[in-house]
Structures are given as structure tokens and as C-alpha cells.
Amino acid sequence: MKTVKGFASATVGNVACGFDVLGFAITEPGDEVTLTLLDERKKDCPVSIASITGDGGALPLDPKKNTSSFVVLKFLEYIRTHKGVDFSGHISLELKKNLPLSSGMGSSAASAAAALVAANELLGQPCTKMELVHFAIEGERVACGSAHADNAAPAILGNFVLIRSYTPLDLITIPPPKDLFCTLVHPHTELRTSFARSVLPRAIPLKTAIQQWGNVGALITGLLTSDYELIGRSLVDVVAEPKRAPLIPGFFDVKQAALDAGALGCSIAGSGPSLFAFSSSEKTAREAGNAMQQAFLSPKTNLDSDMWVSRICSEGAKIL
């Protein structure tokens, strides 16, 4: 009876200006998926969910509906048709959720990525990490109705990942600057990705689009040249943030608190309600996080929150 435990960490999609094309992974927190290989197939489905903890009972136990098992099914189908691996056993899945749901922290992508590296390891690594990304993206469709890659890709690959194109999928991994620290603050409120997407316009003024791609180009330059000031100046989102900020209680105060504490920049993590900030030292990142938590606690919003300070993760999903 072979058992493998996979781990994948939280990710931040969008990264201010990089809506739907940029994301990065941090080192903690993350979800754990333990897969156990059983010799005999149970029922008609090769994967079953033995347990889910940490989700408060919110996630489905049906293996075709749960993201982590769904991506393993996709993986099994792929290695059968593309790699000649005809798996006839059964996989029992245990999911330990450490990431809050609907938080903007890439919760579904982390579960999918942890499950995929574990499944790949369990069956002798038939796939590359780049192949696994495809299944993780399919998982996002199940989780939130949109097959976006800005959480799924960094959850698997680590680092910053830029999605140049979705069709065909063209991913570019960008290693993080050495002294870049991420503060992630999760207020205790939920915001569903599907709802956060519904408030976005279908079209935007050309002038607005130009501003956004100027910032995307500058942010990439800042990351690749370790120009921390430029990274800060480029963390401007004129497309999604103005529409989503009203969905996050106290957003502008919390962002200002991060900037006042010395953060390079601050914006919504993914579709929110979490916020991320970048700093060029761990000390500043902690100070920014404390200031952000205080701002969420102000009488106007009165929200408790969790806070993590982390470097950018450069290894991606891994076996524990």
C-alpha cells in the first residue's frame, strides 16, 4: 500500500495590473493531499475521497465534483491516452485544507496542484510539471467556472508565472527578486470568484487598456531587474481593482495602511477579499501586515484577519 503526500502553497493571481495573465506562489500556507494506492478498484471510479479536513464541510465529496479528485481523474485519463499508462487500481484521497475558501489565495488551485504532484509521483512521474498545469487549470473551471491559469500555474511551477497566451497555453516562469517579500492578509469574509468576475466590464476604454499594459511591461521589467521601486510603481490596476474594491470592506484604508508602513505596493489578491503587499525586506513586510490587520479591525469594518509574510516560492508544488 503506497502512500504519497503532496503539498502546494497559496498563490496570488492578477498581481494588480496582470489581470488573468500573472500570478505567483508564496511558501506558506498550503494544502496537503495524501494519496494512497489500493490494488483493487472500488466502484466504477478510480478515485475516491476518504476525507476532507479544514473546509468546515463545504467541499463536495463526490470525486467528479471535488477539484482535487477531479484533476486526478483528468490526469489518469491523460496518461492512459497519451502515455500508455493504463491504471487499473484505485486511489484514495485525503485532503487537508489549510487555505481558506473563497479567499483570493488560490485555494482550489493549491488543492489541485498538491493532488497532481502526488498522483504523478504515485504513478512513476509520467508527466512533466508543465503537463500537470493543464489539469490544474481544468480544475479551476470546476471550482469557479473560469479556466484561468494565474493561480494554477504558479501553484504547480512556483515563482511568478506569466501567461502569454491561453490558446495555445504559453507560460513563462519569472524567478523572483531575492529580497521581495509578500504580505498576505485574509479578512474573515468570503468573496466568491464567480461573483467577483461578474462585476467586471466586458469592454474597457482603449486608454485604460494602454495604462494597464504599460504597467504590466514595467512590472515584468522590475521583477527581472530586481528594481523594487519600479515594482512598486507598477502595482497599479485600473481595470479590476476599481470594480472589486467596493466588494472588500475597508479596502482603501487597508491598502493605504500598507503603503504608509513602507510597502512597495498593495492590491487585491486574485479576486479578493484577501490583499497582498510587496516589500523589499521581511521587517517592512511584517510592519505592513500589522498595519493592514489593524486597518481591518477599525470600527468601520471590524474584521478579524489572518496574516502571512513569505518570500516568493521558487519550487512550486512538491512531495512532502
Next chain:
Amino acid sequence: MKTVKGFASATVGNVACGFDVLGFAITEPGDEVTLTLLDERKKDCPVSIASITGDGGALPLDPKKNTSSFVVLKFLEYIRTHKGVDFSGHISLELKKNLPLSSGMGSSAASAAAALVAANELLGQPCTKMELVHFAIEGERVACGSAHADNAAPAILGNFVLIRSYTPLDLITIPPPKDLFCTLVHPHTELRTSFARSVLPRAIPLKTAIQQWGNVGALITGLLTSDYELIGRSLVDVVAEPKRAPLIPGFFDVKQAALDAGALGCSIAGSGPSLFAFSSSEKTAREAGNAMQQAFLSPKTNLDSDMWVSRICSEGAKIL
């Protein structure tokens, strides 16, 4: 009687995906502006145009309307108010146009840049090159009604220049990959920038904008990491090229000819009608250029053209 001759080369704005935010300079051809300092002021204007050659009589001789003299007037005004340099003499300007007008090759920006470095030299270099960029951008407003910086900035600064923001102006200089060669082909037809801008939509679908900023990020990554294949894949313009291509006879055939000859990518130079292509060797760049010229000569379009092959210019406008 002091005389200074300035030179600034052709520039390519937009660079496919980087509409209004990216441009680069090549090493030739370029415009020359000779300034002569006279002791006494003639008339009420401190600058007069002694001669313009190479424009076929198309450019205005009124110093307030000609781009090259207009930017010198702006420069004089600035150094009087900001640098305490009260110029009381007179400048006589001779413009030698080597760049075709309305060609997409940054003709007006080259004249402005050449005039500005000459004026700055003539008066003891009161301004930095970055300051000069502001006047060159003002010149673009006079020349085509739009104060865009994607020709003016690289004409002064050389290299690739990314415009992160217009207000405040935030320019990022990106040095070119060592083996990147530009082919520039100018068909003998004109396309006015103001008209080429008028065909663009005021709003674009969010999905289209996302594609564009994915490519901008990837192009910058390719440039900064000398990834020539990535540069090629990123030279995709889903915003301006589809609208402007019909204004350029034979566009798609010429582009395809460049790609078939081995160019990394090909798109409209600025607002056209010139096309640029990138290649990773001088040999390929010449072969692409020959193929593009042949395509313009096909019976369908039957257009003569000029062709230049050049590295990216890394020094910008200079004194000859």
C-alpha cells in the same frame, strides 16, 4: 558664430503588442539638424528656419509650426523658467530630412530629437536627455495631434523605451538583446498618423486587452532575457494591427513573406505604412527584407519600397 549638428535616427513605435507604450530606435537612417547661434535676435522669435531639405517642400517654415523649431522654442522657454538661462540671441535652424514623412518611422520625432540635442549642446547642456524627452513629446502633438512618446522617447534615449505612465511621465529604458536585428521596409505610399489613429476603437473587449497585456509582458521578458523565440511569439497585436492592416496595401502578404524568410516576427511600424521585422541574425534580417520588398512588388500591390537593416541603436540622439 557657433554651429552644432544633431542627429537622431528612425524609431519604431508600438512594436506590435506595445501600442502607445513601447518603441525602439534603430541606427539609420536619421534626420540632421544644424543649429547656428547668432548674436542678435532677428524679429520677435528666437528661432528661425534657414532651410529644409529632403521634405519635398511639405514641411512648414514657420518656426512655431515646424516640429523641429517648435521643440527648440519649448526648450528655450523651459531653460529660462527652470534653469535661469535667459537666452537673448538667435538660433538659425537647418533641417536635413532623411526620413520619409508619414511613414511610421518616427520622422517627426527624429527631427525634434536632433534639434533638441543640438540646442542643448549649443547652450551648454542645461538639460538632461530625460528632460529633452518632454519637449520631443510636445513636438509630436504639433506634428500629428497626439502627444505620444513611443517615438519621441527612443529617438532621444535610444534602446527600447517602455512608457509605464504618461502622467507623470515614467520611462523605462530596456537595452536590446545583442543579436536582435530590425528590418524596416517603407513602401512608397503615405499614411497619416492622425488618420491611422482615427480607425482605432475607443473601447476594446476585456478579453482582447488581456491577450495584449499578456504579450506585452512576454515581449519585455524576451527582450530582457535575450529569448529570441519568445520575442517572436510575443509580436502579436490584437488591437491596432487588425484595424490598420487594411490601410496598408499587401500587409498580410508582406508580413507572411518576412516570417517565411525566417524573421522572428513582423508588424506595422508605428501607425504604418512601414513594416518592421525582428530577426536574430543580420543575414536573416536581410533575407526577410528582400522577401518583404518582393511581396510589395507583387502585381496586387506593385509598390516600390526602401529597406534598412539595423541593430537597435543604444545611444539615442547625438551630436555629429
